[in-house]
Amino acid sequence: MYRSTELTSAEIAAFENMRPRLAGLAYRILGSLSDAEDAVQDTFLKWAATERAAIANTNGWLVTACTRRCLDMRRTGDRARVDYVGAWLPEPIQLSSESDAEKDAELTSNRSMAFLMMLERLTPKERAAFLLHDIFELSHADVAETLDTSEASSRKLVSRARGNVGRAVVRHSATPDRQMAFLSAFKTAVTEGRIDDLSRLLAEDARLSADGGGKVPAILQSIEGSVPVCAFASSDLRTYWADHDWVLVNLNGMHGALIKYEGRTTAALSFAFDDDAKIRDIYIVRNPDKLAHLDAVHIH
Structure with missing residues (x-):
């Protein structure tokens, strides 16, 4: 060799x-x-x-x-x-607030949990072509060479990917103040059992998903609807996280929280907004394998 x-x-x-x-x-x-x-x-x-x-x-x-x-x-x-046991969620990444890339709204959007979940709709080749062309700005000729296909196929892959991902990728657009308002409302529901603020911020079809990977306790099916989500936060999560600490961090370019017990991260909380700046998805990662890298890691 x-x-x-x-x-x-x-x-x-x-x-x-x-x-x-x-x-x-x-x-x-x-x-x-x-x-x-x-x-x-x-x-x-x-x-x-x-x-x-x-x-x-x-x-x-x-x-x-x-x-x-x-x-x-x-x-x-x-x-x-x-x-895989239960819902699968991407591995969250913690970003430094000083990251230059964080100031770029486009970069923030295309590494958000919502964006990564949208990519799950795509085939591997569609995902690669879409990322290479639309996010990393390679020409169709370069994409075709990378994927060992033709330029025509590259165009088709990117077109199909855009259709599958759709406009939903802009759900990152809520202001930082709106993001912090949700975190405050969610924490109040969990720690004090008061759901008024949380209820006002949730979309009617809000969904809460948790990823334990079969390694730690977590709901196996997503909870759908603002009323069930509020009930789960103010009762079940209140029981689970009553004595846990909340640390506000930047997760995938948005405000989020690490839930800690005796200094160890047991969950990562992030979320996605809809076009009306209401919370559409709440993501709770519990799988310890996916929490291991939650130090200051920079992804561009």
């Missing part, structure tokens, strides 16, 4: 400059930060073992290699998800 020469400092720097971009792409394709990190590392190893002098466009090669690795991992993950 051919093994390339040792990486130069310039080559290492070139890869590190691309690492945030590759990690952001991988995270959106896979919905898991830990899997995304594995995909980026696999890309690095493949690049290090390649005849790099023959690569005309290093950045393009890295994006292609990372995307193809993610698609392989996604196919394996989709098969494993058939046996």
